[in-house]
Amino acid sequence: MADRYVLKVPALKVLQGSKEIFCFAVDGKRLHDFAAVSRIRRDGKKQLQGYQRPEVLSHISAIRRYLESDGAMLPNALVLAFDERVTFKAAARGGDVDYSIPGELIIPIDESLADEDKPAWLVDGQQRSAAIRDADLDSFPVAAVGFIAAEQEEQRSQFILVNSTKPLPKGLVYELLPETTGKLPRSYARRQLAAKLMVLLNMGEGPFSGRISSPTSPTGNIKDNSVLKMLEHSIYEGALYQYRNAEDGTGDEERMLAHLLAFWTPVASIFRDAWNRPPKESRLTHGVGIQAMGFVMDELTADVPVDEVDWDHVRSVVRGLGEHVAWTSGKWTFVDGQERNWNSLQNTSNDVRLLSNYLQARVSG
Incomplete structure (x- = not known):
């Protein structure tokens, strides 16, 4: 029968405004008894689950070799999110400060639980904990900081904030943003609505379905950042702006999605081979084409609600671009007489501007 017991570790409860964090030490070999790595994935209903990046085996191996060497030290604290099964029992207080309370962190352990049912999740320190787990060592105590957050939305928010000064994979951040709550860095908050729309395009029906590369859609071949740039421009300056609430940054996602699909579905059909x-x-x-065609959508449909756009006219105009584009072969001939091979256009600001201006001139003429 699997063991069930309680692990008690000395801890300090630190008050940070309305938040509480717990500083403690624990044997790294025991972390996986009560803590799981919540790797990002989508369930059968395409709902986002988890938030961690996949393990990087080469990084783990390097840390493991270091841990097995003489004098190894890991001074940086791991960060864990606890659910409400974990409790703190305060001890007698002393000292001159009221923001640090000594006591005991009480963690229930049930060896029969699956990872997703354990009372703690690693928010930061995935590779370090995996290296300790695999290292040829009897024990390796580590410093840890924990906070109690019953909902994954708060855990995702803390994961992004904790890692905001580190090189997190952008694709991971973009997929987490739509289902993250709490105050985010300005650059992430600005992209949150665009990220929501990108996930809806990728997970739903339509030409982008499964085509956008992301941690939960690894077979997609359209770059997520290119789609995000297209959406972000349209939300703040283009056709989707009319559906945005400028006061709180939210938007009518249903109508935005309908507008996008009404434009991109015929684009994918008209240029089927290229798409x-x-x-x-x-x-x-x-990237250069996704962004440039986004500008075409904005040029043709800005300030007109999706149910009032003359979509027959839009399709006719897009179809008329056929003789002027070189998506898969030939040359681009720009208005200044400049000629470029079809595949010489790159995803740079200059080339995006060049192609966007060229296409916008064709559809507005």
Whole structure:
């Protein structure tokens, strides 16, 4: 029968405004008895679960080799999110400060629990904890900081904030943003609505379904950052702006999505061959094409609600671009007489501007 017991560790409860954090030490070999790594994934209903990046085996191996060497030390604290099964019992207080309370952290352990049912999740320190787990050592105490957060939304928010000064994979951040609550850095908050729309495009029906590369859609071949830039411009300066609440940054996501699908579905159909090819073979699915066609959408449909746009006219105009584009072969001939091979356009600000201006001039003329 699996063991069930309680692990008690000395801890300090530190008050940070309305928040409480717990500083303690624990044998790293025991971390996985009560803490799990919540790797990002989508369930059968395409709902986001978890928030961690996949393990990086080479990094773990390097840390493990270091831990097995003489004099190894890991001074940085791991960060854990506890659910409400973990409690703190205060001890007698002393000293001159009221923001640090000594006591005992009480962690229930049930060896029969699956990872997703354990009372703690690693927010920061995945590779270090895995290296300790695999190292040829009897024990290795580590410093840890924990906070209690019953909901994954708060855990995701803390994960992003804790890692905001580190090189987190951008794709991971973009997929987490739509379902993250709490105050975020300005650059992330600005992209949150665009990230929501990107997930809806990728997870739903339509031309982008499964095509956008992300941690939970690894077979996608359209760059997430290119789609985000297209959406972000339209939300703040283009056709989607009309559905945005400027006061709180939210938007009518249903109408935004309808507007996007009404435009991009015929684009994918009219330029079917180019749309079905990966970015290396098509400048339409390449970052430069995604962003440039986003500008075309904004040019043709800005300030007109989705149910009032003359979509027959839009389709006719887009179809008329056929003789002027070189998505998969040939040359681009720009208005100044400049000629470029079809695949020489790159996802740079200059080339995006060049192609966008060229296409916008064609559809507005």
